[in-house]
Amino acid sequence: MAEKQAIYFELLILRCRRGQKDALEELVKSWEKPLFYYIHRLIEDEQEAWGILQETWIKVLQSIGKLREPNKLPVWLYSITRKTVISHLRKKYSEKVLFEGNDNLSKIENYDSDHTFENAEQVHYGLSKISLLHRDILTLFFLRDLSIEDIAQVLSIPIGTVKSRLYYAKLALKDVLEKEAQKP
Amino acid sequence: MNKPDKTIREKLLELNKPNQSYKDKYEKEIKKMLEKKLNYFWRAGFVVLSIIGLLVAIPFLKLTFSKIGHNELGMFIRSITVSGAALALAWMVLMGCIAVTGNLNLRNQPARMATIGIAFGFFFILYLMLVFIFPKALNESTDRSIIGIHIALIGFFFVVTVALCLIIRVLHRIGFKTCEKLLEIEYRLADLTDKLEGK
Numbered sequence: 001m002a003e004k005q006a007i008y009f010e011l012l013i014l015r016c017r018r019g020q021k022d023a024l025e026e027l028v029k030s031w032e033k034p035l036f037y038y039i040h041r042l043i044e045d046e047q048e049a050w051g052i053l054q055e056t057w058i059k060v061l062q063s064i065g066k067l068r069e070p071n072k073l074p075v076w077l078y079s080i081t082r083k084t085v086i087s088h089l090r091k092k093y094s095e096k097v098l099f100e101g102n103d104n105l106s107k108i109e110n111y112d113s114d115h116t117f118e119n120a121e122q123v124h125y126g127l128s129k130i131s132l133l134h135r136d137i138l139t140l141f142f143l144r145d146l147s148i149e150d151i152a153q154v155l156s157i158p159i160g161t162v163k164s165r166l167y168y169a170k171l172a173l174k175d176v177l178e179k180e181a182q183k184p
Numbered sequence: 185m186n187k188p189d190k191t192i193r194e195k196l197l198e199l200n201k202p203n204q205s206y207k208d209k210y211e212k213e214i215k216k217m218l219e220k221k222l223n224y225f226w227r228a229g230f231v232v233l234s235i236i237g238l239l240v241a242i243p244f245l246k247l248t249f250s251k252i253g254h255n256e257l258g259m260f261i262r263s264i265t266v267s268g269a270a271l272a273l274a275w276m277v278l279m280g281c282i283a284v285t286g287n288l289n290l291r292n293q294p295a296r297m298a299t300i301g302i303a304f305g306f307f308f309i310l311y312l313m314l315v316f317i318f319p320k321a322l323n324e325s326t327d328r329s330i331i332g333i334h335i336a337l338i339g340f341f342f343v344v345t346v347a348l349c350l351i352i353r354v355l356h357r358i359g360f361k362t363c364e365k366l367l368e369i370e371y372r373l374a375d376l377t378d379k380l381e382g383k
Contacts, residue, residue: 014363
């Protein structure tokens with residue numbers, strides 16, 4: 001399956017490099033939904049999110065010839081998307097504010113780290129309530145396009161940091177959802 | 185992929201309901217981006233380039249059917265003028281198509297335009313040399329055989345350069361096409377394997 005996907009990515013990139021319009025459309029069509037979801041989780045304003053997605057595609061189409069490993073297409077796409085989002089966020093906030101963790105982890109006890117979030121609606125809601133730092137990594141995780149190693153590449157952090165950040169992000173999400181459930 | 189279960193991904197994507205007006209605006213922009221439509225100013229520019237192609241093709245054709253081919257270099261010069269006319273007409277058609285449709289594929293066409301442009305440029309220079317420089321040199325020269333060799337060498341250089349440009353372009357395209365076909369076969373094989381394994 002992974003091999004088939006790698007061949008598909010290679011073929012798609014080759015056709016995009018040849019300037020085939022249908023291949024470029026296929027690339028945009030197959031990735032715009034997850035990329036928009038990711039952007040919209042980080043950028044609240046929907047109009048701005050669409051603008052960022054458009055800017056992302058400009059960068060993608062301009063640099064598609066430079067992609068040396070087509071099997072890394074998802075990593076490459078999410079990396080470009082994230083960089084575009086960050087450059088937009090930087091215009092508004094300082095770097096420190098951007099990825100500041102605001103979770104009070106000491107309050108959460110007896111957390112089951114293998115807790116699976118099956119309810120997509122709850123996850124979708126919960127993602128909007130946690131910090132940007134946790135939202136960033138959890139969105140990538142729930143979109144299921146990237147492995148832990150891939151997420152590490154997108155975020156430019158070590159794999160160990162990804163794992164611990166994911167752990168704390170899940171804690172934060174669970175905390176939010178529990179608090180929400182307790183509300184009358 | 186983290187897990188084979190894609191349900192949560194699909195559900196999350198479905199939950200993200202976009203504002204249709206924003207989405208329409210985005211789709212319009214993407215369409216424009218993939219297929220850049222030229223404004224009237226640019227289109228007029230391409231019309232001018234197309235007319236230049238026609239204007240250059242006419243003297244080339246005239247030369248082809250004129251009495252210039254009386255000396256021993258006649259056939260050689262004639263083949264150059266025919267090729268020059270063909271390239272000039274190709275240039276005219278290409279520029280005309282861009283002007284009429286307003287579509288300029290930013291990834292595909294520059295290479296094609298550059299190839300024809302370079303080839304056309306070389307022929308245009310050669311044409312100028314044939315019209316203005318060589319006749320004068322032939323008239324003033326005392327040893328016509330040396331001039332003949334010079335013309336042949338210069339002509340040979342131009343023809344070889346143009347041929348090389350075209351061959352490189354063709355090889356490049358063949359390389360891409362072969363690679364694409366191989367990948368398509370590989371993909372079908374992988375697909376068949378998956379189906380046979382009952383995945």
